[in-house]
Amino acid sequence: MQTKISVTILAKNAQKTLRACLESVKEFDEVILLDNKSTDQTQEIAKEFKNVKIYESEFIGFGALKNLAISYATNDWIFSLDSDEVIERELLDELKALRLEKGKYYSFLRKNHYGDMWIRGCGWHPDWVKRLFCKQEIVFKNDLVHEGLEIPKICKEVRLKSGGIKHYSFENIDGLLDKLQRYSTLWAMQNVKKKSSPFGALLRGFWTFIRNFLFKRGFIYGYRGFVISVCNGLGAFFKYMKLYENTLQKPSLSLIVTTYNQKERLALVLDSICLQQVLPFEVLIADDGSREDTRELVRQYQENFPIPLRHIWHQDCGYRLAKSRNEAIKSARGTYIVVIDGDMILHPSFVKDHQDRARRGCFVQGGRILLSQKETQIILEKQKCSLAFAKKTFKTTRSQILSSMCFWPCFKQKDLSIDRFLPVKGCNMAFFKEDVESINGFNEDFVGWGREDSEFVVRFLNVGGEMRKLRFAGIAYHLWHEENSRAMLEENHQIYLQSLREKKTWCCNGIKKIDKEIF
DSSP: OOSOEEEEEEESSOTTTHHHHHHHTTTSSEEEEEEOOOOSSHHHHHTTOTTEEEEEOOOOOHHHHHHHHHHHOSSSEEEEEETTEEEOHHHHHHHHHOOOOTTEEEEEEEEEEETTEEOOOTTOSSOEEEEEEETTTOEEOOOSSSOOEEOOTTOEEEEEEEEEEEEEEESSHHHHHHHHHHHHHHHHHHOTTSOOOHHHHHHHHHHHHHIIIIITOGGGGHHHHHHHHHHHHHHHHHHHHHHHHHHHSOOOEEEEEEESSOHHHHHHHHHHHHTOSSOOSEEEEEESSOOHHHHHHHHHHHHHOSSOEEEEEOOOOSOOHHHHHHHHHHHOOSSEEEEEETTEEEOTTHHHHHHHTOOTTEEEEOOEEEOOHHHHHHHHHHTOGGGGGGOOOHHHHHHHHHHTSTTGGGGTTTTEEEOOOOOOOTTEEEEEHHHHHHTTSSOTTOOSSSSHHHHHHHHHHHTTOEEEEESSOSOEEEOOOOOOOOTTHHHHHHHHHHHHHTTOOOOSBSSSBOOGGGO
C-alpha cells in the first residue's frame, strides 16, 4: 500500500464469516476488531492473525461503535469493513497502486450474496458503499442503525471499479428474519419523529415487495428472489408498525416541582397533584435550600401520598434553580419529565394532557393562567386548591368543551403548536429525559433569576429539537407573587446570547460537570 491504511471491523458472534474476512485484509498493517460481546469463537479466530488488534464494547449504536473503532486506529486512512464482508483480490491490487488524496473518499461495489449466489436484483444491486476515507475529515454519524458518514461538502467521491467487496449477507431465511427483527426495532427507536399508521405501514410493505420482486428483478432469482422481496416488504411493514406501536405507549412521567421556602404554596400544589385524572409515576420536590419547615411538610405528605414523593434538597447558596432542576432530573426514574414551579396549581387533566402529547425531540410548554393578588390571597387563606379551578377563561372553557366531544382526539395534535419564538416560560415545561441529557441539562453558570430557561431551549433547538406550546391543555394556575429580583438579569442575558451566537448544543456545567478546557 502506498499509504498506510487501518481496517476497522465490528463483530458480534461472527465465527462463520470472520476468518474469510480477516484473510482478505491480512496485507494491511493494522486491523482493529471491535467485538460486541461475542459468545462464540470470534475472538479466538481473530487472535490467529498477527495484524489484528482486538477491543471490546457493549452495543452503543452502529455509528457510535464504528467511531469508537476508528479512535483505536493509528493510521489516518480508514477502511471500514463488516465481519461478513470479503475484499476481492482485484480491489486489493488497485488499492496497492492507488495514491490516496485528502479531500476525497472512496466507494466500492458491494456484492450481496444469499447463500453462495450473488443477488443482482431485489434492490440489492448496484450497492456502492463509502468505506475508505481520512478520519481527520470524515466520521460516522452516531445512528443506531444504517449508519452513514458525515462528509464535508468539499470532499469528493471516487468509485473504484476493479473488483469489489463480497457481502455474505444471509445463509437462509432464518438470517433474513433475524436481521428483519433487529433492524426494524432499532429503526423504530431511531426515527421517533416520523409518523406512522397501520394502513401506511401496510402500503409501504406491499409496495416494497412489488418494487423489489417485479421492478428490481427479484423474480429472476427464483425462490431466493421471492423470499428476499417478501422479507424486504415485511421489514418495511414492521418498521412502521413498531414505530406506530411505540407512539401508543404512554411514557412514565416524573413530575418535578421546584420550591424555595414557600411551604403553603407547595402544599396547594401537592393537593392538586392528588386530584389528577391520571397520576404521574412519581413526584420530586426540587428544593433550592428551603428551611426545615418545608422538609417537615414533605414528610407529612409522604405518609399518605398516593405515589412516590421524594425530596431533593441542597444547601442554600443563593438562587440556584438550574442546579436544583438538574439534581431532580438526575434522580428521576421516569422517561418523561414535566417541570413546574412550586406555585402552580395543576388543573385535574394536567398530567394526562402532558402525557398524551409527549414527543421525543420536542420541548413542550404547557398553558398558564395567572391568578390575581386577591384570588391568590383567598386560596392561601383557605388552603383549598380547587378554588383556583373556579376561574373561567377562554383557555379552560375551550378545553372543557372539546374534551367532552367524541372527536376530541382529532384536536390533540393541532393544539400542540410549533413555537419558534423566545423567551420561554419555564414554570410549566416538559421533555424526554434522554433529550435533556443529550444537551447536559440546565446550565448552572446561571446565578440569580433570568434566562436559564431560554438558554436551555436554545441548546435544545440547536441539536435538532422542536419547541411547541400546548394550546388549551396542560393548564396550571399561577399563584400571584411579587417579581423576582432582576439583579443578575444582564449577566445571565450575556450567557444566553453567547449560546445563541456560538450555536451551542452542550453546557459544561450541567448534569455532568466537565472541564471547560476540553471544549
